[in-house]
Amino acid sequence: xxxxxxxxxxxxxxxxxxxxxxxxxxxxxxxxxxxxxxxxxxxxxxxxxxxxxxxxxxxxxxxxxxxxxxxxxxxxxxxxxxxxxxxxxxxxxxxxxxxxxxxxxxxxxxxxxxxxxxxxxxxxxxxxxxxxxxxxxxxxxxxxxxxxxxxxxxxxxxxxxxxxxxxxxxxxxxxxxxxxxxxxxxxxxxxxxxxxxxxxxxxxxxxxxxxxxxxxxxxxxxx
Amino acid sequence: xxxxxxxxxxxxxxxxxxxxxxxxxxxxxxxxxxxxxxxxxxxxxxxxxxxxxxxxxxxxxxxxxxxxxxxxxxxxxxxxxxxxxxxxxxxxxxxxxxxxxxxxxxxxxxxxxxxxxxxxxxxxxxxxxxxxxxxxxxxxxxxxxxxxxxxxxxxxxxxxxxxxxxxxxxxxxxxxxxxxxxxxxxxxxxxxxxxxxxxxxxxxxxxxxxxxxxxxxxxxxxxxxxxxxxxxxxxxxxxxxxxxxxxxxxxxxxxxxxxxxxxxxxxxxx
Numbered sequence: 001x002x003x004x005x006x007x008x009x010x011x012x013x014x015x016x017x018x019x020x021x022x023x024x025x026x027x028x029x030x031x032x033x034x035x036x037x038x039x040x041x042x043x044x045x046x047x048x049x050x051x052x053x054x055x056x057x058x059x060x061x062x063x064x065x066x067x068x069x070x071x072x073x074x075x076x077x078x079x080x081x082x083x084x085x086x087x088x089x090x091x092x093x094x095x096x097x098x099x100x101x102x103x104x105x106x107x108x109x110x111x112x113x114x115x116x117x118x119x120x121x122x123x124x125x126x127x128x129x130x131x132x133x134x135x136x137x138x139x140x141x142x143x144x145x146x147x148x149x150x151x152x153x154x155x156x157x158x159x160x161x162x163x164x165x166x167x168x169x170x171x172x173x174x175x176x177x178x179x180x181x182x183x184x185x186x187x188x189x190x191x192x193x194x195x196x197x198x199x200x201x202x203x204x205x206x207x208x209x210x211x212x213x214x215x216x217x218x219x220x221x222x223x
Numbered sequence: 224x225x226x227x228x229x230x231x232x233x234x235x236x237x238x239x240x241x242x243x244x245x246x247x248x249x250x251x252x253x254x255x256x257x258x259x260x261x262x263x264x265x266x267x268x269x270x271x272x273x274x275x276x277x278x279x280x281x282x283x284x285x286x287x288x289x290x291x292x293x294x295x296x297x298x299x300x301x302x303x304x305x306x307x308x309x310x311x312x313x314x315x316x317x318x319x320x321x322x323x324x325x326x327x328x329x330x331x332x333x334x335x336x337x338x339x340x341x342x343x344x345x346x347x348x349x350x351x352x353x354x355x356x357x358x359x360x361x362x363x364x365x366x367x368x369x370x371x372x373x374x375x376x377x378x379x380x381x382x383x384x385x386x387x388x389x390x391x392x393x394x395x396x397x398x399x400x401x402x403x404x405x406x407x408x409x410x411x412x413x414x415x416x417x418x419x420x421x422x423x424x425x426x427x428x429x430x431x432x433x434x435x436x437x438x439x440x441x442x443x444x445x446x447x448x449x450x451x452x453x454x455x456x457x458x459x460x461x462x463x464x465x466x467x468x469x470x471x472x473x474x475x476x477x478x479x480x481x482x483x484x485x486x487x488x489x490x491x492x493x
Contacts, residue, residue: 052407081409094401109410 002030004193009060012050020046022217031191033207038214044197048165053077085154087164091146093138099149100134106157124152144175151182164196236386237430241470243379250372256456258329269322270350284341286326293321395485416486423478431471
């Protein structure tokens with residue numbers, strides 16, 4: 001199987017004094033479902049950020065989707081990001097855009113025709129049970145609804161890799177279940193690689209997964 | 224409503240800059256028109272022992288536009304207390320020649336001094352009356368008025384620039400989040416800033432159109448026209464083609480500059 005992520009001796013830090021992830025070596029196969037767990041402040045989100053190039057490795061080599069992220073150019077990084085679906089803990093929806101426009105944003109960036117983007121948005125809004133809210137703005141929705149919009153946005157352009165940072169962190173059971181179903185569906189039906197940073201792995205999940213745990217900056221695989 | 228609020232702040236700042244530019248243009252035009260008017264009515268009187276041809280006068284100084292010889296009849300009539308025609312003709316021959324010189328433009332005090340010097344280089348000219356005292360006062364008033372308007376325009380521009388700089392910070396804050404989010408999904412810089420540039424170009428066009436409408440109203444306002452009539456000048460308050468495109472150009476340059484500064488100052492969120 002192809003490796004979608006290859007990390008060798010990767011160290012991550014925000015400044016030179018404190019290393020958050022120490023010499024991590026791991027690989028993730030294409031089409032796999034991966035959980036990354038760890039205590040608050042253990043570096044889970046930092047690791048995720050490094051996978052979409054927001055933080056560059058201080059040491060080691062990190063390759064995501066065939067793109068070496070150590071010394072990546074702006075255009076290559078943009079190219080990689082266009083093929084990723086990212087779900088943020090704080091949703092990161094564009095406030096001045098309707099939720100329909102938010103969902104179509106990755107498609108717009110990827111150069112899809114407007115008609116295609118609108119069809120895709122309609123279909124995804126149906127999936128996340130928000131079709132009736134298409135014209136609303138993010139601030140008019142609840143936290144759970146906003147996260148469902150963020151999920152739909154991450155799936156809209158059929159990415160090769162979904163990176164989700166505590167996607168169900170503050171959500172009610174209904175919204176959480178909907179998010180897990182969508183992630184599971186993307187993985188099983190579209191063979192999309194999914195990496196989820198979370199505190200708790202849901203027991204209802206019907207998919208084989210890999211589990212990495214971070215403790216004191218060290219990553220270990222849990223069987 | 225939200226969209227109007229997004230546009231209004233920059234439009235107001237742009238309008239105040241465009242308004243002060245156009246006011247300065249109108250004042251410049253008014254002063255020029257008034258100077259032209261003064262030049263039409265202003266003349267220098269020259270007394271010469273001998274007759275001087277018009278062409279000779281014109282060659283003395285480029286400032287001289289046309290020459291009018293003053294008839295001595297008025298003076299002779301006043302002196303005429305029973306003189307016969309023969310004596311009158313004799314008196315006419317002995318009297319010096321009087322000339323009124325009209326100038327191409329309203330002269331500066333320095334130009335008047337040079338003109339006097341050039342005229343006196345002709346040995347026939349014995350006296351020059353340039354009414355320099357009156358002239359100096361009028362000229363100094365015009366210069367003062369122009370200076371005051373210039374200072375006013377500069378102050379308005381500085382204040383508006385400060386407003387625009389404040390607006391820049393608000394825009395930076397308002398747009399940086401969207402630009403960062405788009406960046407996280409791989410949008411190239413031009414696409415991330417497209418909304419910003421579109422917004423600033425639209426605002427520039429709207430503010431130019433509003434200024435056009437304001438000045439179209441002013442240029443047909445009876446009170447304003449009456450003021451120009453009072454000082455006997457005709458001024459183009461708003462030249463639809465030239466002024467509109469000049470102001471549109473200024474507002475486009477300013478707003479695109481603003482957008483560019485935001486894009487350049489944008490730091491990506493981690």
